[in-house]
Amino acid sequence: MDVNKRIVAVDIFRGMTISLMVLVNTPGTWSSVYSPFLHAQWHGYTPTDLVFPFFLFIVGTSxxxxxxxxxxxxxxxxxxxxxxxxxxxxxxxxxxxxxxxxxxxxxxxxxxxxxxxxxxxxxxxxxxxxxxxxxxxxxxxxxxxxxxxxxxxxxxxxxxxxxxxxxxxxxxxxxxxxxxxxxxxxxxxxxxxxxxxxxxxxxxxxxxxxxxxxxxxxxxxxxxxxxxxxxxxxxxxxxxxxxxxxxxxxxxxxxxxxxxxxxxxxxxxxHYLSDDRKIIFGSIFKYVGSNAITIYFLSSFISKLFYLIKVEGEISVHEWLFHTVYVQDFIPLQFSSLLYGLSVVGFYCFLGYFLYKKGIFIKV
Structure with a gap:
């Protein structure tokens, strides 16, 4: 096999991992998060605990x-x-x-x-x-x-x-x-x-x-x-x-x-679905995975800015955005927190798509 030939499953896996990293790192509020999106308190593991080792694993594969x-x-x-x-x-x-x-x-x-x-x-x-x-x-x-x-x-x-x-x-x-x-x-x-x-x-x-x-x-x-x-x-x-x-x-x-x-x-x-059965799915994750480190860095940096920049006195941009848009009486707070994180992931998926379509691949 030509090692330069793209294996679709690897691209999708990498993009899914980065998307999950962004999701678990950017809830609306850390005080209300569904337990699967939190790390284990000490021993044991949750789905969130799989994310970083998944990325190191795919680094080795790459x-x-x-x-x-x-x-x-x-x-x-x-x-x-x-x-x-x-x-x-x-x-x-x-x-x-x-x-x-x-x-x-x-x-x-x-x-x-x-x-x-x-x-x-x-x-x-x-x-x-x-x-x-x-x-x-x-x-x-x-x-x-x-x-x-x-x-x-x-x-x-x-x-x-x-x-x-x-x-x-x-x-x-x-x-x-x-x-x-x-x-x-x-x-x-x-x-x-x-x-x-x-x-x-x-x-x-x-x-x-x-x-x-x-x-x-x-x-x-x-x-x-x-x-x-x-x-x-x-x-x-x-x-x-x-x-x-x-x-x-x-x-x-x-x-x-x-x-x-x-x-x-x-x-x-x-791999079974994408490379064996040739089912086309998960393309958005392939786009994200093409600029994985760039998207992770930007998500971390912008999230930090949202916490540091204050509006209306001492309220951070993050708090203002979350409480103004996502916190509603008819939505459980944990779900509001998840929606915020999903919105952030959606933004970076769009960014990944834009960079991919423009042929922009930032090598870090």
Missing amino acids: IVFAYKNKKPSLKTYKKIGVRALKLIILGLFLGAFTLSFPFFKDFENIRFPGVLQRIGVVFFITSALFLNLNWKKLIFVVLVLLFGYWALMTLIPVDGQPSTLTRAPNNLANWLDVQLFGSHNYKPDYDPEGFLSTLPAIASALLGVFTGEILVGKQKNKTALLFGLGGCLLIVGHLWDIVFPINKALWTSSFVLVTAGWANVVLAII
Whole structure:
């Protein structure tokens, strides 16, 4: 198979993932959100907890399409390095921006980790591994990352206390983030994109690499292979949950397997419909996926502006818009909150369509 040939299912999957990222990040009010659109409080997972690992998974799959026939070279490393650096800088900008001159927060208030930062780091490391290792060695790397992280998080004592997987000072991931970043974390007691949990996040992308190899390979029953792989990952992940709980904030090894399992199952369904049966659907998601990072960045930046800019005294643009247009006596508040988020998604779907039709593809 020509690796440059577009696989429709991947484009649709990527666009759906970005659309869901926008939806769960922009409710009308965080005080009234349907539970599936919230993260699990700690252990366990909701549909929302699948979104970010789905994106890292498809990053891994896309790496196969981009670098399958490339050799390791200074030019290639420079290309992936520049792209990773752009993602990290954009993420830091999102965290640091404010309306007050000089338009950046005080240094001590800037968060260092973040979604785009993690994507950049994971993309760079996964690409480098893919360029240098065959699939057998990559499997070994995944096993080392997952079992090694399990051992680190459960066996190493912190400040003389037994390790714990709760939000506590002697949680190794929390403790290490505090040592490295100090106050530059999401919360004083945890960061969902922290330093140590980046290791299993790399495994999430590498599992996407294996799926990419299936999609560009010569196997005939690719949909069945994706279903089978997804089912196996789900079973093993849920069994591992017994001793190493599924946890998005800590990005536990069981979480990696379960989310990659669901990613394969969802991608298998889309692949069966779009690439096997040739049913035309989900084109709007394909348009969004063509400028995925651009749309995610714009949605995050504009959402931040809507919270920062005040109208009518101390009411933010976001609050004014939500309460003026979406909050009505005959609509439950949770549904109003969802409608706001769906409207935001609709706007960025239209933007994705416009950019696609104009042939504008912004490479970050």
